[in-house]
Amino acid sequence: MLARFLDWCDARTGYRAALHHLLDERLPGGTGWAFTLGSVILLLLGVQFLSGFVLAMYYVPSPLLAYDSVRYVMRDLPMGSVVRGLHVWGASFLVVAAVAHMLRAFLHGAYKAPRELTWLSGLAALLVILGFALSGYLLPWDQKAYWATTVTINVARGAPLVGEWLASGLRGGPELGALTLGRWYAAHVFLLPAVLLAFAVAHLFLMRRHGISGPLRPKPGPATPFFPWHVMKDTVVMAVVFASLLTLAYFVRAPLDEMANPADASYVPRPEWYFLSLFQLLKYFPGPAEPVATQLIPGLAVGFLALLPFLDRHPERRPWARARLPYSVGMAVLAAGVAGLTGLGLRDRPEGKAANDWGLLPVAGLELATGENSVCARCHVAGGPAAPMERTSLRRDEEWLLNHMTDPVAIAPGVRTAEDRAPRSAMGRFGAQAVVAYLRRRHAGIEPPPLEPGVRLAAMTYASTCVVCHRVSGEGGTLGPDLTAVGQRRDAAEIQAIIEDASLVYGESSMPRFKDKLTGAQIEALAGYFAGRK
Amino acid sequence: MIEQPARISPSSLPENPRRTFLVRVIQGVHTTIGATLAFVLGGAALAPGLTRRERLWLSAGDLSALRDGEPRAVTLRVARQDGATEAVDRRVVFLVRSGDGGVRALDSTCTHLGCRTRVNADALQIECPCHGGVYDLEGRVVAGPPPRPLDELPTRVEGTRILVQV
Ligand code: HEM
Ligand code: FES
Numbered sequence: 001m002l003a004r005f006l007d008w009c010d011a012r013t014g015y016r017a018a019l020h021h022l023l024d025e026r027l028p029g030g031t032g033w034a035f036t037l038g039s040v041i042l043l044l045l046g047v048q049f050l051s052g053f054v055l056a057m058y059y060v061p062s063p064l065l066a067y068d069s070v071r072y073v074m075r076d077l078p079m080g081s082v083v084r085g086l087h088v089w090g091a092s093f094l095v096v097a098a099v100a101h102m103l104r105a106f107l108h109g110a111y112k113a114p115r116e117l118t119w120l121s122g123l124a125a126l127l128v129i130l131g132f133a134l135s136g137y138l139l140p141w142d143q144k145a146y147w148a149t150t151v152t153i154n155v156a157r158g159a160p161l162v163g164e165w166l167a168s169g170l171r172g173g174p175e176l177g178a179l180t181l182g183r184w185y186a187a188h189v190f191l192l193p194a195v196l197l198a199f200a201v202a203h204l205f206l207m208r209r210h211g212i213s214g215p216l217r218p219k220p221g222p223a224t225p226f227f228p229w230h231v232m233k234d235t236v237v238m239a240v241v242f243a244s245l246l247t248l249a250y251f252v253r254a255p256l257d258e259m260a261n262p263a264d265a266s267y268v269p270r271p272e273w274y275f276l277s278l279f280q281l282l283k284y285f286p287g288p289a290e291p292v293a294t295q296l297i298p299g300l301a302v303g304f305l306a307l308l309p310f311l312d313r314h315p316e317r318r319p320w321a322r323a324r325l326p327y328s329v330g331m332a333v334l335a336a337g338v339a340g341l342t343g344l345g346l347r348d349r350p351e352g353k354a355a356n357d358w359g360l361l362p363v364a365g366l367e368l369a370t371g372e373n374s375v376c377a378r379c380h381v382a383g384g385p386a387a388p389m390e391r392t393s394l395r396r397d398e399e400w401l402l403n404h405m406t407d408p409v410a411i412a413p414g415v416r417t418a419e420d421r422a423p424r425s426a427m428g429r430f431g432a433q434a435v436v437a438y439l440r441r442r443h444a445g446i447e448p449p450p451l452e453p454g455v456r457l458a459a460m461t462y463a464s465t466c467v468v469c470h471r472v473s474g475e476g477g478t479l480g481p482d483l484t485a486v487g488q489r490r491d492a493a494e495i496q497a498i499i500e501d502a503s504l505v506y507g508e509s510s511m512p513r514f515k516d517k518l519t520g521a522q523i524e525a526l527a528g529y530f531a532g533r534k
Numbered sequence: 535m536i537e538q539p540a541r542i543s544p545s546s547l548p549e550n551p552r553r554t555f556l557v558r559v560i561q562g563v564h565t566t567i568g569a570t571l572a573f574v575l576g577g578a579a580l581a582p583g584l585t586r587r588e589r590l591w592l593s594a595g596d597l598s599a600l601r602d603g604e605p606r607a608v609t610l611r612v613a614r615q616d617g618a619t620e621a622v623d624r625r626v627v628f629l630v631r632s633g634d635g636g637v638r639a640l641d642s643t644c645t646h647l648g649c650r651t652r653v654n655a656d657a658l659q660i661e662c663p664c665h666g667g668v669y670d671l672e673g674r675v676v677a678g679p680p681p682r683p684l685d686e687l688p689t690r691v692e693g694t695r696i697l698v699q700v
Contacts, residue, residue, distance in 0.1 A: 047571065054575045060618055069618035076615070078581035082574050228556040235560045242567050246574075387620060 026223035027230055028214030034108075035212065037101040039234035040241050044094040045200070047245065048132075051087040052189065059139065061185035063178050066141035067259045068393045071443060074256060085249025091133050093245055095274045098126045106308075106331055109317035109324065110213040116309035118206040123305055125199040128192055130274070135188040137272055141181065142444070146260035147269030149184075150176055151279075155294045176262075216318055258440040259394050266474035276345035277338045283348075301334055358441055358449050359473030359484075360529070364463030365438025366448055367456055368431050375408065375427065376435075394439055405432035434463045437475055458529035461522045469511070472533075480511060485533055492531035499523050587614050589699050594639065597694040600631045605653050605660070605671055607642065612700055625700050627687060628653060628660065630671055639698045640673045641685040651684070660684065 073080035111119035157167035173179035502511035649664035673684035
């Protein structure tokens with residue numbers, strides 16, 4: 001039955017002959033494992049396409065909901081975190097595979113006549129893949145997304161002549177916001193897939209038209225058919241790559257920062273690792289020299305790759321041969337430059353809020369929002385008038401949230417009862433800030449640190465007193481020194497002495513004396529906690 | 535007349551056990567990759583559609599507002615998580631006082647193709663605007679295409695408060 005149906009199809013389409021033509025391609029003897037990277041890229045593109053399709057079912061391209069929709073996928077959707085893991089880690093795998101494939105093609109001199117356009121279509125596809133990665137990581141609308149995109153748009157603004165125009169095209173509106181997110185999303189799911197498909201088809205067509213360049217020294221003997229001899233190698237490598245990707249997606253949670261917060265000055269933006277070399281380069285060309293890093297060097301690199309087939313026209317294919325040496329050196333410099341800068345970028349960890357550090361303010365917020373005496377639980381319970389705390393979203397701006405928390409009844413309509421005529425203050429301003437800090441951490445899926453009673457007491461004391469002047473892990477005042485890593489400078493006894501009476505330690509000090517304002521237990525808890533912050 | 539091309543099959547090549555083995559391995563690996571992806575992605579795509587909202591008892595007003603033989607339409611608000619957002623569903627039910635002092639709640643969704651039915655107070659019947667379905671006040675089909683009576687929801691009376699389970 002099936003055989004007859006296939007015969008019927010074949011008679012009308014001739015698909016069997018086409019399939020045999022595809023599969024029976026003869027490859028030069030000795031075509032080895034280095035030639036499997038193309039198949040790996042196809043596999044990874046397939047995974048990106050399918051996982052992206054599923055993510056797009058749940059993703060909402062609006063600053064109000066984008067972050068929550070990614071949270072939904074990570075937390076509520078069965079297997080959602082694996083799907084997002086496949087997509088996020090798959091993006092990195094794809095960049096690595098595409099770059100490795102290009103280096104392989106370079107080493108084999110595979111760009112030489114008649115394969116110039118094969119090389120160029122591949123280079124274009126690589127740039128489109130980088131475009132995917134760039135537009136992709138804006139989408140979750142977390143801190144990293146927001147700030148990395150701000151930087152990207154400002155870099156674009158620096159381009160000669162068209163800069164302003166380009167920047168407003170990328171931004172879509174007067175400020176970064178819903179208009180920006182909409183167009184980057186549209187590019188990520190409609191435009192780029194279509195463009196990538198076009199380049200990939202052209203690339204594969206040209207590859208088949210000219211055959212592969214093959215090993216530098218083909219093994220003597222008859223050419224082997226592509227199927228199954230080479231397909232077997234492809235299959236082995238694809239299986240290994242897929243298994244690694246799946247394992248990573250299953251066990252390592254794809255990162256999600258805190259929700260985008262344009263007012264947060266403590267966040268130090270850093271791009272994904274694949275753009276880290278460009279980011280690092282910027283540090284060496286400050287001020288008026290900046291275009292060297294944003295335009296000249298990247299332009300030269302892409303220009304070198306694009307012109308390679310037209311500069312290096314000698315038929316010699318061995319990369320170490322005299323005729324090819326200058327280009328090999330050029331490529332080595334480029335590769336070493338990218339790798340070196342990426343390495344430096346990874347080492348160059350900025351001071352600032354470490355992603356998994358709760359600091360103290362959020363701990364106090366946790367206590368205020370969910371502790372025994374929490375005012376919030378009056379309404380934020382399952383079946384209550386407001387969503388339970390872990391279901392809330394941070395869609396309102398900071399001012400609204402702070403007002404709501406200091407006076408919940410005034411701002412949430414319908415909650416005011418006949419007895420609450422006058423607004424009743426639920427918590428102070430710093431308490432509210434603590435709760436906002438807590439919710440940001442919680443929504444980013446960062447687990448709270450173990451809360452020993454000392455840490456709790458320290459947190460509550462900090463949130464009502466020290467926070468006015470001291471910053472910990474990105475939150476708090478700046479009148480006094482940052483305490484994020486005081487444990488490196490001082491031990492518990494010293495810290496206790498300073499809290500009790502700073503002027504005894506420093507002589508003159510603008511830090512008040514706390515000996516009689518705080519209890520001994522409070523001071524001890526603070527000293528113990530801070531001595532442990534290294 | 536469609537020309538029947540000669541069947542070229544792998545077997546036109548000399549039979550080679552090693553080759554056959556490789557073909558099986560290749561097919562096996564690709565099938566496994568495909569099945570894994572289908573499981574993970576299909577699961578994430580289909581799972582939310584298969585979950586059911588938990589049942590809730592909602593207050594539907596006071597017994598004293600009901601008069602015998604006169605159905606009353608009430609709108610119940612049911613909050614539920616809807617993907618990344620929270621949605622409030624509005625369910626319309628008809629409350630009818632039954633002879634024995636109890637209360638019945640009829641779901642207003644037409645059992646034909648799901649339109650919203652309404653009470654015609656003059657004709658004392660429940661009518662569907664879509665394809666002319668008509669029910670009596672007990673929810674039984676009187677005319678038109680509906681295949682079965684209106685669905686009934688469990689009810690409970692606590693003091694004078696009517697509770698409906700949706
Ligand atoms: C071809 C079809 C694709 C579709 C339909 C698609 C769709 C999506 C969607 C809806 C998101 C937002 C959800 C989320 O952030 O978790 C996303 C994010 C992302 N995409 Fe894609 N994508 C595609 C291809 C690619 C490719 C080829 C790359 C490769 C470089 C890529 C890289 C990314 C990255 C890095 C993110 C950010 C993930 C994150 O940090 O959450 N995408 N994509
Ligand atoms: S849906 Fe009510 S009659 Fe068809």
